Amino acid sequence: MVQGTHVQGVPPVVVSGVSRLLDLEGLAVREITADGCGGRVVHVVTADLSASACPSCGEFSTALKGHVTTRPRDIPYGTRPLRLVWHKRRWRCVDQRCARGSFTEQVPAARPGARLTRRLRAELADAVAVQHRCVAEAAAFYKVGWSTVHDAFVARVDPVLAQPLPVVRVLGIDETRRGRPVWAQDPDTGRWVLACDRWHTGFVDADGTGGLLAQVEGRSAACVSGWLLAQPASWRAAITHVTIDLSASFAKGARDGLPGAIQVADRYHLVQLANDTTTAVRQRTVRETTGRRGRKVDPAWQVRRQLLTAHERLRPAKFATMWNALLDTGEAGVEILGAYIVKEDLRSLLALAGTHPDRTLICRRLTTFYDHAAASSAPEVHRLAATVDRWWPAVLAGIETGYSNSRSEGYNRLAKHVGRDAFGFRNPVNQRRRIRWACTRQHRRAAAVKTPMPG
Ligand SMILES: [Zn+2]
Incomplete structure (x- = not known):
């Protein structure tokens, strides 16, 4: 110059x-x-x-x-x-x-x-990409249009998001709900039906630093396999394990897209399932004995939280109170305690994950779980045992490798946070871009901020 x-x-x-x-x-x-x-x-x-x-x-x-x-x-x-x-x-x-x-x-x-001057464009992109401000707020602050801010953000982040995927060994697949489910009344039958329930399936690097790799609309097997098969074969070949929750469609999608990878059932979802089983047994037995829902006066209702607390986190006095209160209610209480024991059996089996346990120890804890489940009269407990049996190879893979979907759960929290920040998204493409950007690793984001923007 x-x-x-x-x-x-x-x-x-x-x-x-x-x-x-x-x-x-x-x-x-x-x-x-x-x-x-x-x-x-x-x-x-x-x-x-x-x-x-x-x-x-x-x-x-x-x-x-x-x-x-x-x-x-x-x-x-x-x-x-x-x-x-x-x-x-x-x-x-x-x-x-x-x-x-x-x-x-x-x-x-x-x-x-x-x-716009080049530096204003850079500030608009920064407002959303670096400061994570919502587009409408940044537009109001700089007195420019919504689309001006949006375009600046897109120009900044799209080149980074379009880069080839990092090498992934353990792929995590998980779902997130997009927005709230919407119920509508059928005008002919008068029945309420789910009119709109939208989901996103996310793919994450479950064991490395690749972050959230992609999000696709829907949560069917075709959504999963479709995205997987669209990726380069060399990238797919590097994946040895794929962690999923206990969803049959994800299992099928992963099988179709990654036939060579070992499936891992996420152990946190299994614990969640065991907790839900315990709650279902408690609610049913209270309904059967009292003919109504649980209330403050019911001992089973009073100990509902202790029933879901991990045994090792429960103080001995609290545990004794729970145990005795349920025993005092007779047969119903014993049925709830039976479900509680099965839940704890499953937890102690899953606690072996990542400890390189030998097969006999796994076998012993699994047998204990099945024995106690068989002794229970609750159909809910039998269903839980059947689920573990059906998913056993994947459950065992989780215990042996220690892999889980905990990272995608973390990204789900981030995704919800981004959604709240933006006061919801109307456009799913924009939503996926914002979420992926928020879940992209820091070093990749920093590289984009340093790169001068065109125009
Ligand atoms: Zn000229």
Whole structure:
């Protein structure tokens, strides 16, 4: 950049202290006026010699054709509104062979035809990508349109998100609900049906630092296998294990997409299932004995939280209180305790995960679990045992490897946070982009922020 240039027939531009304060490369402040509404208007002119070079042929022009005025938006400065007016020159290309007849000046700070300065675009992208502000809020703050902020964010993050996937050994597959389920009444039958229940399936690097790799709409086997098969075969071949919750469609999708990978049943989902079983038994027995739902007066209701607390976390006195209270209620209480014991058996089996246990120890704990389940009269407990049996190879793989879906659960929390921050998303594509960006590892995000933005 050449400052204070002098071109024939045009008064020289002096780069003053005010220009340095404004700090827009290639532009100099000519004067500052009041806009009559309490704001300021900064009139700038081009102070960059290369701006008179033809963008097509590179030939410097000395033939002035006329003047144009543009009003690019810039970042806020000071408390009162500040508007830029750029008095540009239009030049005639002097090279006879050049197809371009004339051109206006352009400087690094603002792309030709851009309605924003480059630095404002960068700040808009930062507001969403780095500060995680919601698009509407950033648009209101910078007094620009929603789509202006959105476009700046997309231009920043899409190149990073489009990079090839990192190598993954353990792939985690999990689902998240997108928005709230919506119920609607059928006009003919009068029955309430689930009108809209949208899900996203997420793929994460369950054992490495790859973060959230992708999200797809839906949660069927076809959604899972469709995404997997769209990835390069070499990337799929590197995956040795795939962790899933106890969903048959995910198991099928993973089998179709990754036939060579070992499936791992997420042990936290198994514990959740055992807890739900205990609760189901408690609620049913109370209903059967009292003919109503549990209330504060019912001993089983009073100990409902202790029943779900891990045994080792329960103080001995609390445990004794729970045990005795249920025993005192007779047969129903014994049935609940039976479910509780089976739940604890399953937990102690799963606690072996990651400890490199030998087969006999696994076998002993599994046998205990099945024995106690068989002794129970509760159908809910039998269902739990059947589920463990059906998923046994995947459950065993989890115990032997220690792999779980805990990381995708963490990303699910992040995803919900992003959704709340944005006050919900109307567009699922935007939602997936925001969530993936939020779940992209820090070092990949930092690289994108350092890369200069186009325009
Ligand atoms: Zn030219």
